[in-house]
Amino acid sequence: MRLLPQTQCGHCGFDNCRMYAEAIATANADINRCATGGQTGIHMLAELLNVCEPVLDASCGVEKPYAIAEIDESRCTGCTLCLQTCPVDAIVGTGKMMHTVISSCCTGCERCLERCPMDCIEMKPVSGKKTGWDAWSFRQAQQARERYERRSFRLQQEKENESVRPSALTDKSRKSDTLRKIMERAKARSKTPGTMA
Template sequence: MHEQLVQQIDDLLPQTQCTQCGFEGCLPYAKALASREADLNRCPPGGESTIAALSALLSLPEKPVDPSCGTSIERHIASIHPQHCIGCTLCIKACPVDAIVGSSKRRHAVLAELCTGCELCIPPCPVDCIDMVFMPEFSAWDQAQAHAARARMHTRENRLKRQKEEQAERLEAKAIHKLDELDDTPSPDAAAKKAVVQAALARARARRQAQTP
């Protein structure tokens, strides 16, 4: 029942992943709400409509948005000044829904229709070239868009996890190759070198095993 309630709550949240609620995204906030560890008025992007929906679901009284979390405004879109962008990719890494495109040392751009307005791309920018702008044509944000944003977030998380695993596999293969080289070319310090590599391999494997659900 608890997991079902978490899903129902998460379905009502705007999926901006903005962290204004004080949690690391909409799902952690949904879990806290389901456990009665957080109040229902901590989502400025959702505003009054989300509070009303949560109130009906959880049988709790409605409250104004908690001002400590921010204020409810119409959706704003991140905009990158192309003449100032240095192509550092930090905003791309910060965007939870893959709404920023570009590559290293190339100008980046925001896909306005995908931007949730979370503002998470602003703090990492070393040259302060990102502003939040109001675009009437992109001001609306409905549940269909929210669910699409959540799907993009999951796709991104899976991609990053896969890339991390592939990198770990490449490093392990490199270490194993190094061990083979040490076996093929004996030297006075070969045993010590092998011990160092084997210890590093064991630590890496233990970390991966600990991270596996």
């Protein structure tokens, strides 16, 4: 997995870099599907696995300079679709307010481009003519993987909290119902002649 750039772009046909790495490890995917890692990445995988080095599968994209997302804040409506889509939480903002990209966290995955209904996101090249692993470092890949894992953990926690919430409401509802019945009995007793109020 270390030889994949960890951009979590999905261009390889897998949802994330780990899934692609596992598919390679079990011989269920070719090693030439990562356009972000480029030919250098394919070369490193071929050496590791002791196989012939194929060319990049064009159906997975083209090798190009590293670019980061940039939001035209004047056109952003704050729909939050890009926030929900970013696999590394590199976009910040809140509903109905403009959003912005934390450029040092953006992996250039382009997932936000596909989701933006306002077409207000552009990719800005930042690596000059460098592509693949010449434009992206192992340190950046490690940081991207860590951000992706933190986001995945946060989303899982939110999902679990959502599933707990209905039962908490049910408990609260039961308690309210019990309290209501106790109050009704107390009222009824206070109205009955011969009982103490």
